[in-house]
Amino acid sequence: MHVIADTHYELPVAVVVTCASASESPILRQRIGERFAEQPVLTERCDDFSTDRGLDAGETKALLWNTYRIRPLIDTRELWCAEKQESGFDPSSTITRPLFPDRTDTLVHTEMGNVRCRCPQTGEVRDLVFQGFAADRDTLKYRCPAAYVGEYVPGRRDLPRRRRCRSRCLWPDRSHQDFRTDRRSFVPTPHGSPSWHGGYNRRTALE
Template sequence: MAIIPQMNLFSWTDIEDLGDLERLRLVLDYLPDETLMETLEEKRFKGRDDYPVRAVWNTILAGVVFEHGSMESLRRELSRNGQLRNLCGLKDGKVPPASTYSRFMKKLLKHEEAIEHIFDTLVEQLYELVPDFGRSLAIDGKGVSSFANRYAKNDEPDGRRDTDADFGKKAYKGRKEDGAIWNKVVKWFGYNIHLIVDAVYELPVAYSVTKASEPDINAGHDLVDELEKERPWILEQADTLAGDRGYDDTKLMERLFDDHTIKPVIDIRNMWKDGEETRQLMDKENVTHDFKGTVYCYCPTTGIRREMTNGGFEKDRETLKKRCPAKQYGITCEGAADCPVAKGLRIPLDEDRRVFTPIDRTSYAWVDAYAKRTSVERVNSRLDVSFGFEQHTTRGLKKMGNKTGLALGIMLAIALGRVKEGQPEKMRSLVS
């Protein structure tokens, strides 16, 4: 048989060697939960202390870190894993009964703001330690099904049925290589998790949990409202914010750039309902543009259409510069002498704030910035795969809010621990 070397009863060296427990150690060391612990201990005061508040809390964190889908699964793990019990601080190796966890989780529902404060504190610490943290942001919404699958027949809350969730729907469409149009509709009963993340380090900086029916754009405005009020320094440091078509909204783009000088990098929907491919731009008779902001000029003599090249963004004028393609590419244009845009063209952003953005939609810079939007999708994937959001037993908006706050807080605590322990290259890693 395979002989396993005997380990010491408990030492940090052993914990580091074990690997799986390393993540939990980072969480226990760097999660700023002292205020919450003191509050819960004060509430208990002289009550029975068979299972100390801190020990039970640590086991709950362990359940999140090790992806346990239920308390019973966590209790089984604690029963067979003595080192985990020691690390969590359980006395005499006793595992708390299910009733203890049930009461503890009910108490946590009254301290939603404390869990949000833990998240905010971790974000602030990362901003202080990582100089470029938060420069590139991305935003997205993620649907999460409730453990319930329909509206409750009895809408009176009893702690078990879900009286908060509702139905959400997202429609997707595109065009295949052969030109055929495809459509896909996704429906679910539950909630939406809305995230703003750092697009480079793939870590959350703001979040909210809403009913599934809440539109992404409404939640996006609410997140910006919250940041303006509570943590304006996040908006002050950001250079760009990338989002999909769900955030294609003139008001959002205006407030991002006008109020915070954040360049919106948001995909655009085709809102032209008349079937036009192009429209005349400003008062230039030989210049048109499409709904994505591609600008074309037409030779006054031959009528040949050419795409104008990018000349960058003039911040002081708030205009996009477009250059004559004939001059830029060395092409002969027979009508150059009569062309009103032979010397180039300036397009004010106010011409159409959705179409014309500070980073030109037709530029390589826009493509590169928009590619970072997938960072928020990877954070969403980690919630599903590493934190058990695909298979869970959560019912209720407050419970889902606490579950989300804990998962994101743990994600940040691991990243913070990596940085403070000299492993910044592992900030995004949830494994050892």
């Protein structure tokens, strides 16, 4: 049984029963389209849509935001496997990949969409400071943590001048990440942020 419910009033708005062998994600996207077509007022009232990680899919997150401008609060599964096959991989470490492979190797991101920086001198990794989401540009805004607190970073001198900022940090003072190319990892409300947890906890309480 698949139930879509209002997490504010805790009332179901759509229910469908399928056989257990049916794939859940396509059913969810179908029900979302049918329900919002039948009740367009729900689209206007709905700010976010949350499900557990079993329904994590880039297509679903893209449908919610691209079509309905509804923020997906969907837990992300860890599917990256290539790094786990490499020799010397530490199972306790978090896998990261370059954010801009063709531009810089100091900015990386996790599968959850958390953006981080790596000092080229010390190897220390820091989380960038989330500065909000620009809906008109479909862009997540992050700021260098060193610039945010006015901290000097030794590795700054190892970077070309064009990759430094006035605040003596490792990368430009503000990094605008266009997430339209990876809707699964990058969402308007970043995974793990206070706003993300607030909406996701309402789903947990309702379930």
